[in-house]
Amino acid sequence: xxxxxxxxxxxRRFGRFTAVDDVSFEVGRGEVFGYLGANGxxxxxxxxxxxxxxxxxxxxxxxxxxRVSTQPEEVRARIGYMSxxxxxxPELRVAENLEFFGGAHGMGGRSLARRLEAVLERVGLxxxxxxxxxxxxxGMRQRVALAGAILHxxxxxxxxxxxxxxxxxxxxxxxxxxxELADGGTTIFVTTHxxxxxxxxxxxxLMVAGRLPALDTPEGLKRTHxxxxxxxxRGGELPPEQARLRLAALPGVLDVxxxxxxxxxxxxxxxxxxxxxxxxxxxxxxxxxxxAASMEDVFLAVVDAEAQRVGTAAxxxxx
Amino acid sequence: MRRGLVRxxxxxxxxxxxxxxxxxxxxxxxALPLLMIVLFGYGVSLDIDHIPLAVxxxxxxxxxxxxxxxxxAAHEFEAVGALEDAGAAGExxxxxxASAVLTVPAxxxxxxxxxxxxxxxxxxxxxxxxxxxxxxxRADALAQVxxxxxxxxxxxxxxxxxxxxxxxxxxxxxxxxxxxFLVPGLTAYVLAIVCVLLTSLAVAxxxxxxxxxxxxxxxxxxxxxxxxxLLPYLALGGVQVLLVxxxxxxxxxxxxxxxxxxxxxxxLLFLVGMLGQGLLISVVTRNQLVATQASTxxxxxxxxxxSGFMFPIANMPGVLRALSHVVxxxxxxTVLRGVLLKGTGWAELWPDLGMLALFATLMIAxxxxxxxxxxx
Numbered sequence: 243x244x245x246x247x248x249x250x251x252x253x254r255r256f257g258r259f260t261a262v263d264d265v266s267f268e269v270g271r272g273e274v275f276g277y278l279g280a281n282g283x284x285x286x287x288x289x290x291x292x293x294x295x296x297x298x299x300x301x302x303x304x305x306x307x308x309r310v311s312t313q314p315e316e317v318r319a320r321i322g323y324m325s326x327x328x329x330x331x332p333e334l335r336v337a338e339n340l341e342f343f344g345g346a347h348g349m350g351g352r353s354l355a356r357r358l359e360a361v362l363e364r365v366g367l368x369x370x371x372x373x374x375x376x377x378x379x380x381g382m383r384q385r386v387a388l389a390g391a392i393l394h395x396x397x398x399x400x401x402x403x404x405x406x407x408x409x410x411x412x413x414x415x416x417x418x419x420x421x422e423l424a425d426g427g428t429t430i431f432v433t434t435h436x437x438x439x440x441x442x443x444x445x446x447x448l449m450v451a452g453r454l455p456a457l458d459t460p461e462g463l464k465r466t467h468x469x470x471x472x473x474x475x476r477g478g479e480l481p482p483e484q485a486r487l488r489l490a491a492l493p494g495v496l497d498v499x500x501x502x503x504x505x506x507x508x509x510x511x512x513x514x515x516x517x518x519x520x521x522x523x524x525x526x527x528x529x530x531x532x533x534a535a536s537m538e539d540v541f542l543a544v545v546d547a548e549a550q551r552v553g554t555a556a557x558x559x560x561x
Numbered sequence: 562m563r564r565g566l567v568r569x570x571x572x573x574x575x576x577x578x579x580x581x582x583x584x585x586x587x588x589x590x591x592a593l594p595l596l597m598i599v600l601f602g603y604g605v606s607l608d609i610d611h612i613p614l615a616v617x618x619x620x621x622x623x624x625x626x627x628x629x630x631x632x633x634a635a636h637e638f639e640a641v642g643a644l645e646d647a648g649a650a651g652e653x654x655x656x657x658x659a660s661a662v663l664t665v666p667a668x669x670x671x672x673x674x675x676x677x678x679x680x681x682x683x684x685x686x687x688x689x690x691x692x693x694x695x696x697x698x699r700a701d702a703l704a705q706v707x708x709x710x711x712x713x714x715x716x717x718x719x720x721x722x723x724x725x726x727x728x729x730x731x732x733x734x735x736x737x738x739x740x741x742f743l744v745p746g747l748t749a750y751v752l753a754i755v756c757v758l759l760t761s762l763a764v765a766x767x768x769x770x771x772x773x774x775x776x777x778x779x780x781x782x783x784x785x786x787x788x789x790x791l792l793p794y795l796a797l798g799g800v801q802v803l804l805v806x807x808x809x810x811x812x813x814x815x816x817x818x819x820x821x822x823x824x825x826x827x828x829l830l831f832l833v834g835m836l837g838q839g840l841l842i843s844v845v846t847r848n849q850l851v852a853t854q855a856s857t858x859x860x861x862x863x864x865x866x867x868s869g870f871m872f873p874i875a876n877m878p879g880v881l882r883a884l885s886h887v888v889x890x891x892x893x894x895t896v897l898r899g900v901l902l903k904g905t906g907w908a909e910l911w912p913d914l915g916m917l918a919l920f921a922t923l924m925i926a927x928x929x930x931x932x933x934x935x936x937x
Binding site: 293294295315318319321323325327329330331333334338341342343344345346347348349350 | 564565567568570571572574575578579582583770771772774775776777778779780781
């Protein structure tokens with residue numbers, strides 16, 4: 243079976259600014275593929291090109307068997323898209339919004355009515371079809387938007403920061419839906435800048451300043467980009483900055499990051515440095531606990547590496 | 562093809578829901594045209610009546626009073642008072658108390674009695690040129706009537722016929738009522754503004770909200786979006802035409818003497834053209850504020866000034882007359898006046914219908930062509 247998405251050397255320039263720079267990857271059918279990056283890193287530009295909304299300046303992509311550059315109509319017929327500035331029509335009822343998007347995909351009549359019921363049921367909004375969309379809370383509106391994107395049973399669904407500005411509990415629930423959809427065979431391409439959401443993806447591509455320097459499963463990324471043991475260090479009498487310098491100077495320490503009230507210390511797996519050594523290097527009562535590497539560690543490590551490669555802070559891709 | 566129709570249907574149905582849920586759109590489309598027809602119809606009357614006339618009568622004779630009575634009898638001039646001396650005329654004008662001053666010099670009655678030419682003076686405030694022109698015409702006519710009476714009296718009641726008489730029959734609007742002249746023009750003017758404004762907001766709103774991006778991710782085509790947006794507003798425009806013409810017939814007794822099918826076809830073409838112009842503005846500006854301004858400028862000014870609504874096209878300087886050829890309201894007004902007042906039909910009006918069709922086609926083609934599917 244051919245992959246759902248094949249991206250080959252995709253680039254997009256706006257004048258002298260390169261938003262997406264020679265990106266290549268593949269996404270398998272039924273996969274939940276995460277696209278992680280800071281604001282302005284090129285996530286939305288990539289998604290717009292894959293949806294046939296924006297023409298690439300170089301390279302090409304095949305989405306659900308249709309070529310983005312030459313068959314954008316075919317692409318649009320086979321995908322569902324939920325844009326970042328999601329745009330349901332607030333003065334329309336939930337069912338009216340969905341009927342419109344169904345109609346825009348050429349659906350109508352009894353089959354649309356049946357499908358509409360099924361989709362509302364699936365996103366947990368059964369019986370809410372007659373509600374005005376503007377009267378619903380943010381989390382529900384989002385599920386309506388998702389329903390609109392999957393109504394015509396697309397092979398691939400693109401979700402551009404679908405959970406921006408929604409509380410964690412609602413986000414969890416939304417990700418449950420994404421998981422279910424993928425289990426049903428739909429390919430999901432989702433962008434996010436939440437690290438915890440990246441953990442929920444099958445594979446994650448990490449975008450920095452238009453490039454894609456890292457792509458793997460969350461575990462694979464952690465192994466490659468944030469190796470070693472991670473210790474969480476709290477307490478001590480030293481001011482944080484001084485404590486950070488003291489710990490970073492220890493042999494075998496790879497990296498020290500501030501984290502809430504404490505510090506996260508990444509240590510080479512082969513070093514002999516232990517919890518007691520870390521505590522002893524700081525004065526006062528120090529609490530040291532072993533922790534797991536997170537996507538955040540990965541993200542920071544990759545961004546650092548890119549910055550060194552390019553040699554400027556431009557790698558942070560400030561929006 | 563069938564899917565295309567389904568998509569257009571979905572777009573049109575959605576737009577109709579927007580219209581139904583948005584009180585401003587309904588007000589703009591239905592209440593505003595009626596309001597404008599009533600206000601303009603009553604307020605903008607070009608009929609000059611009750612011109613305030615101050616009288617400076619130095620003669621104070623029965624003859625001079627008869628002259629003043631002749632002036633005021635038909636209420637075309639209204640006596641607002643007597644002036645004590647000639648110098649007061651300037652002040653009466655300045656204060657706006659009078660627009661005309663009639664001075665009857667001492668010896669008026671004596672001169673008449675002696676059979677000499679008696680001269681009276683009529684001073685007019687000409688700051689309003691059009692009103693002055695009409696007042697002058699009325700005064701001339703009145704003077705002739707009085708002269709005829711005097712001559713008749715002098716000849717001892719013998720009937721005399723003037724050696725030459727030109728009689729004018731005014732057809733189509735024999736009473737010279739300005740409402741009959743204004744309402745057709747007003748109809749075109751009001752429809753032009755409202756239609757351009759309605760659609761110019763419709764597409765710009767989708768750009769501003771970001772829903773255009775969502776729409777572009779579906780297989781909906783450019784022409785489908787244009788047509789889907791146009792249809793509900795066309796229906797609304799149809800209701801507007803009926804409403805405005807009914808109001809014209811009811812309130813101002815505007816007749817409908819000609820072929821109403823011609824009128825219906827012309828209305829349809831004019832509506833498509835103006836709605837298309839609004840779509841073009843919307844597609845180009847992508848911004849509701851700019852679109853509103855562009856619409857009012859591009860629809861209101863030409864439809865008011867260059868359409869023949871208020872100022873006869875024949876009297877315009879060459880450049881403006883040439884410009885008026887690209888103002889669709891001009892052709893629609895010709896059709897409206899033709900069908901409503903003159904009772905004309907296809908045979909006379911086909912060139913105007915042709916121009917309206919051309920404009921409508923151009924607008925739809927231009928908005929589709931300028932409609933960029935891709936996002937910037």
